[in-house]
Amino acid sequence: MNSIIKKAALALGMVAFAQAGYAAGDATAGQAKAAMCVACHGADGNSPAPTFPKIAGLGEKYLLKQLHDVKNGDRAVPEMTGMLDNMNDQDLQDIAAFFASQNIQISGSEAFSVMLNNGDNVDGLALGREIYRAGNPSSGVPACMGCHSPTGLGNAPAGYPRLSGQYAEYVEKQLKAFRAGTRANDGETRVMRTVARQLTDAEIKAVANYVAGLTE
Numbered sequence: 323m324n325s326i327i328k329k330a331a332l333a334l335g336m337v338a339f340a341q342a343g344y345a346a347g348d349a350t351a352g353q354a355k356a357a358m359c360v361a362c363h364g365a366d367g368n369s370p371a372p373t374f375p376k377i378a379g380l381g382e383k384y385l386l387k388q389l390h391d392v393k394n395g396d397r398a399v400p401e402m403t404g405m406l407d408n409m410n411d412q413d414l415q416d417i418a419a420f421f422a423s424q425n426i427q428i429s430g431s432e433a434f435s436v437m438l439n440n441g442d443n444v445d446g447l448a449l450g451r452e453i454y455r456a457g458n459p460s461s462g463v464p465a466c467m468g469c470h471s472p473t474g475l476g477n478a479p480a481g482y483p484r485l486s487g488q489y490a491e492y493v494e495k496q497l498k499a500f501r502a503g504t505r506a507n508d509g510e511t512r513v514m515r516t517v518a519r520q521l522t523d524a525e526i527k528a529v530a531n532y533v534a535g536l537t538e
Contacts, residue, residue, distance in 0.1 A: 347382060347412075347419030356417045358405060367421040372489035374401075378424035381478035385418035388507075397507040422478075428487040431535025436524045446524075450532025453525050463520045466529060469513075474536035485533040493530035497521060 359377075363369045367378030377385060391397035393406040393414070406414070436446040452458075455472070457465040466485070470476050474486030485493065499505035501518035508514040518526075 347386070347415030347417070349416070349419040349423045352416035352418070352420030355409075355413050356420050359417070359421075362401065363421075366424045368424070368427045369489075372429075372491035375492045376426050376429075376488055377421045379422060379426040380483040381476055381481065382415075382418045382422035383478060383481040384476070384483040385422055386415060387481060389414040389418060391507045397505065426484065426487045428537060429489050429534040431490070431531050434531065436528055438524050439522055446528045446531055449525065450528035450530070453521075453529040454532050454536075458520070458525065461520045463517060463525070466533075470533075473538045474533050475538065486536040486538070488534060490527075490530040490534040493533060494526055497526045497530065498523075501526075 359367075362374040363377050367380075368376050388397060389406060389409075392399050392402050393409065409417075431447055431450075434446040435443045436449060437443050453463065454466045454474075457463045467474075469480075469482045470485050474484060476482045476484040478484075496505060497514075497518050500508065500514040501521065503515060506512075506515060521529075
């Protein structure tokens with residue numbers, strides 16, 4: 323577990339250093355440039371369906387990194403294939419600034435039970451809260467709030483996204499993608515892949531549901 327925490331701390335420093343060279347984007351200019359994003363992500367970054375993530379308020383540095391990763395192929399998003407090819411760095415910075423300036427709408431959590439690997443059915447919301455706030459010491463899973471903050475607002479200067487209010491379905495999909503290695507744009511430290519590898523399906527579903535309703 324200590325190695326995971328050290329990797330997370332190193333990643334924080336690396337992300338902050340790597341992003342320091344980017345100039346701040348122009349949110350006003352970004353609104354016009356983001357017209358192509360509206361169909362999937364909504365006019366203000368609050369997508370109308372969990373098929374696509376809410377990108378409002380996720381943090382400018384995080385959003386900019388994802389845009390660069392999609393453009394250069396480090397993150398495969400089939401629905402965005404070719405969409406950013408004609409965008410330059412300033413365009414991407416402006417789009418990131420616009421969506422980062424918007425307010426995310428809280429999706430909300432649902433009460434449900436989830437079956438653990440030992441066959442026990444437990445309160446899914448309670449399990450999600452436990453994983454998010456305390457992790458799972460027995461399997462080496464650190465608390466999610468260490469990087470994403472106790473309120474789920476993330477760490478914008480370091481490039482860690484807001485999770486609070488995101489669609490549970492989308493969070494679950496991304497955690498499973500990190501676990502499977504089909505999403506691997508978490509850097510050389512592999513923080514998300516290392517953490518997700520230790521999570522069970524039940525834990526992933528539980529924590530995804532918890533953050534969907536996490537409020538400030």
